[in-house]
Amino acid sequence: MPAPLLVVLDADSTLIRNEVIELIADEVGRGPEVAAATEAAMRGEVDFATSLRSRVRALRGVPVAALARVVARVEPTPGVRHLIDAVHDRGGHVGVVSGGFHEVLDTVAPSLGVDVWHANRLHVAEGALTGEVDGEIVDAAGKARTLEDWAAEFGVPLARTIAVGDGANDLGMMATAGLGLAFNAKPRVRREADLVIGRVDLAEIVPLLG
Numbered sequence: 001m002p003a004p005l006l007v008v009l010d011a012d013s014t015l016i017r018n019e020v021i022e023l024i025a026d027e028v029g030r031g032p033e034v035a036a037a038t039e040a041a042m043r044g045e046v047d048f049a050t051s052l053r054s055r056v057r058a059l060r061g062v063p064v065a066a067l068a069r070v071v072a073r074v075e076p077t078p079g080v081r082h083l084i085d086a087v088h089d090r091g092g093h094v095g096v097v098s099g100g101f102h103e104v105l106d107t108v109a110p111s112l113g114v115d116v117w118h119a120n121r122l123h124v125a126e127g128a129l130t131g132e133v134d135g136e137i138v139d140a141a142g143k144a145r146t147l148e149d150w151a152a153e154f155g156v157p158l159a160r161t162i163a164v165g166d167g168a169n170d171l172g173m174m175a176t177a178g179l180g181l182a183f184n185a186k187p188r189v190r191r192e193a194d195l196v197i198g199r200v201d202l203a204e205i206v207p208l209l210g
Contacts, residue, residue, distance in 0.1 A: 005092030005209065006156040007083070008147045008173060009202075010165035011100050011119065013042075013184050016108060017075040017200075020100045021055055024129075027066045030058045043186045044168030049137045052099060056122065060131030064103075064124055071107050077184075079203030084113045086206045093154050097146045099138050099169055118146050144172035164197075164205065165189065181205065 012019045025034035034055050041051040084094050096109050098119040109117040121134040136142065151161050163170065163177035166185040171192055174180025182193035183202070190196045197204050 003160050004154060004156040005087060005090055006095065006147075006151055006154055006161045007087050007092065007205075007209075008095040008097055008150065008161065008163050008177065009114075010143075010167065010170050010183075011096050011098035011105055011108075011117075013166045014164055014170075015077060015080060015096050015098075015112070015114075017077050018073065020070065020074070020104050021052075021059070023070045023073050024059050024062055024067070024101075025055075027062045027069070028059065034058050041169070042167035044171075044188050048099060048139045048169045052120070052137055052139075053133060056129075056133050057131040059122070059129045062129045064127050064129070067103050071104055074104065074108055076108075076112060077200065077202055079201040079205075080112055082203040083205050086209060088113070090209055092209070093150070093156070095147070095150050097138065097143045097173065099143075099167075116150055140169045140172035143170065144176045147173045147176055162205070162208070164202075179208065181208075 009015045019038050022031050022035045025031045037055050040046050041048050087094050093115045096114050096117040100119050102119045102121050105117050105119045120138050123130045123132040123134045151158055159178040161177040162179045163173040164181045164183050168188055180194045182190045182196045184200050
């Protein structure tokens, strides 16, 4: 029997092609403003948690009902189903840990066959987003801890884990994993990753599964 395997993906611009916070911000006409702030955070130019709280404030007033439109706009990244099927064929597990939001990932992740996922939650009152995050923010350290927790839960040695991400907040889990892959990634992430995936196609990872 091959050793167990765990592949942990970032969500936005990795599992999916979109940045979900920008899609939500579009609902109140603040998409470009939030997109610029997201880019700075992903490049590691600002503290992720501080940036996220600021960007979430821009979502204040978005009706919860609008999230269905956001989910409908989400586009899976090419090759995602191929990768997930390949991991499962090897008896492995696929996790997604995101600085994004459960409100979208709770629909998208199971539809793609993801086994476990963890993300932030948006605070809601009277049927609309309040502009606040519920609970502790999933930042770089949180992503690394989540990968470690899932590896322990599934009995997977860290040497048999793969972390895939695009932004600076993914570097912690990429350093923790046995193999850290830069995918669709910002310059800093490409510099610090173990390997860089050149094409925006998650199927490119399959030959690395062993």
